[in-house]
Amino acid sequence: MTERTVFHLTEKEMPDAWYNIQADLKTPMLPPLHPGTGNPITLEDMLPLFPKSLVEQEMSAERWVSIPGEVIDIYKLWRPSPLIRATALEKALDTPARIYFKYEGVSPTGSHKPNSDVPQAYYNKKEGVRRITTETGAGQWGSSLAFACQHFDIECLVYMVKVSYNQKPYRKNMMELFDARVVASPSDETDAGRKILAEHPDSPGSLGIAISEAIEQAVKDENTKYSLGSVLNFVVLHQTIIGLETEKQLALAGEKPDVMLASFGGGSNFGGFVLPFVKRKIDGESIRFVAVEPASCPTLTRGAFAYDFGDTIGMTPLMPMHTLGHDFVPSPIHAGGLRYHGAAPIISHLRNQNLIEAVAMKQTDCFASAVMFAKLQGIIPAPESTHAVHGAVKEALRCKEEGKSEVIVFNLSGHGHLDMSAYEAYLSGKLLDGEFSEAELQKNLANIKII
Numbered sequence: 001m002t003e004r005t006v007f008h009l010t011e012k013e014m015p016d017a018w019y020n021i022q023a024d025l026k027t028p029m030l031p032p033l034h035p036g037t038g039n040p041i042t043l044e045d046m047l048p049l050f051p052k053s054l055v056e057q058e059m060s061a062e063r064w065v066s067i068p069g070e071v072i073d074i075y076k077l078w079r080p081s082p083l084i085r086a087t088a089l090e091k092a093l094d095t096p097a098r099i100y101f102k103y104e105g106v107s108p109t110g111s112h113k114p115n116s117d118v119p120q121a122y123y124n125k126k127e128g129v130r131r132i133t134t135e136t137g138a139g140q141w142g143s144s145l146a147f148a149c150q151h152f153d154i155e156c157l158v159y160m161v162k163v164s165y166n167q168k169p170y171r172k173n174m175m176e177l178f179d180a181r182v183v184a185s186p187s188d189e190t191d192a193g194r195k196i197l198a199e200h201p202d203s204p205g206s207l208g209i210a211i212s213e214a215i216e217q218a219v220k221d222e223n224t225k226y227s228l229g230s231v232l233n234f235v236v237l238h239q240t241i242i243g244l245e246t247e248k249q250l251a252l253a254g255e256k257p258d259v260m261l262a263s264f265g266g267g268s269n270f271g272g273f274v275l276p277f278v279k280r281k282i283d284g285e286s287i288r289f290v291a292v293e294p295a296s297c298p299t300l301t302r303g304a305f306a307y308d309f310g311d312t313i314g315m316t317p318l319m320p321m322h323t324l325g326h327d328f329v330p331s332p333i334h335a336g337g338l339r340y341h342g343a344a345p346i347i348s349h350l351r352n353q354n355l356i357e358a359v360a361m362k363q364t365d366c367f368a369s370a371v372m373f374a375k376l377q378g379i380i381p382a383p384e385s386t387h388a389v390h391g392a393v394k395e396a397l398r399c400k401e402e403g404k405s406e407v408i409v410f411n412l413s414g415h416g417h418l419d420m421s422a423y424e425a426y427l428s429g430k431l432l433d434g435e436f437s438e439a440e441l442q443k444n445l446a447n448i449k450i451i
């Protein structure tokens with residue numbers, strides 16, 4: 001009999017609560033600060049941007065947060081997502097390691113993003129919000145929010161980073177199909193966009209700039225709220241459904257993970273995937289967690305731990321996080337969702353506590369592993385997810401060298417069906433690795449408060 005390769009859960013086995021690691025931290029996180037007063041942010045400070053239920057989740061220390069029934073009903077369109085053993089990859093690498101991946105590309109929009117878009121749209125609707133603004137990099141977050149907003153009959157306005165807007169026209173079409181309005185950022189629709197364009201008319205945009213534009217629109221209109229696709233505690237909280245399902249599926253497979261990896265942009269798929277297991281590490285189990293980020297935007301590996309803004313113009317609270325400086329505009333790599341200057345405060349905190357590791361990889365190396373993976377396993381990874389694939393391949397080769405049969409589990413955060421221009425560039429030798437110099441880093445860090 002051949003060994004089982006796909007581990008499915010039934011709908012009934014889907015977790016009905018998200019996991020909040022705040023309840024289990026031995027050392028509490030530093031609070032975000034109000035940039036005007038320098039005092040910790042209060043619930044009231046955040047209400048112009050987010051509905052109250054989400055702000056409460058942001059500040060909650062409760063271990064479990066119930067998933068509303070209406071959210072579970074939508075999750076059931078694609079969840080529970082499968083855990084798959086990559087037997088063909090193991091064989092090709094001739095490694096004694098056993099490699100598993102959790103596949104989030106089965107969602108309606110092709111990534112993990114709707115795990116948080118759906119609850120964010122739900123809570124906004126419950127509190128009477130009529131329009132939501134957001135940023136998007138490669139378009140995965142924006143298309144998922146557009147999907148969730150049309151479900152709850154909320155208007156959706158998406159600022160899409162200009163370089164991705166031009167690289168990925170089908171993502172824009174997808175958002176429009178779901179009734180969203182999509183604007184290339186920086187745009188001349190906001191003060192923030194106009195300021196950037198005046199200084200840098202050819203700016204390729206960045207997530208930080210798009211966030212400034214989306215926040216500005218929310219602050220100007222009381223019927224509009226803002227939605228963020230990563231970084232914040234409540235976003236990572238929603239994404240823990242990935243790790244909670246993975247725990248059950250690894251139990252079905254009779255496995256205990258030795259190393260878990262995920263790509264790292266702002267930290268939501270990495271955090272959602274590993275946090276339930278970090279609890280086990282805090283309790284004494286030995287597991288490694290590796291965040292894989294791009295060498296051209298190396299937030300966790302080279303950024304400073306500082307109080308910095310989440311956006312470029314400086315409209316968000318000051319967040320305690322690893323950052324490359326809010327002015328940083330990363331090179332236009334194809335993994336648009338990883339082009340963010342900051343890291344989720346919760347992940348930054350775990351890094352400071354040595355509970356997680358981080359590595360930076362070149363985009364061309366990541367695409368090489370992704371092409372091999374696609375040929376062997378039949379799934380074309382999103383450019384962001386190629387980083388997790390490459391990280392897992394490197395771990396499997398290490399196991400081969402050391403003769404260790406470890407269990408490697410990675411999160412394949414999305415598929416790349418709408419990112420084929422990136423693969424075309426890679427296959428024709430036109431994909432370049434962005435440079436990131438120490439001088440640039442020091443220049444960007446000059447004006448922020450290093451902790």
Ligand SMILES: Cc1ncc(COP(=O)(O)O)c(C=O)c1O
Binds near residue numbers: 138385
């Ligand atoms: C498929 C995919 N994976 C990963 C990421 C990185 O974001 P995060 O670190 O919040 O998971 C993105 C962001 O757009 C994405 O689209």
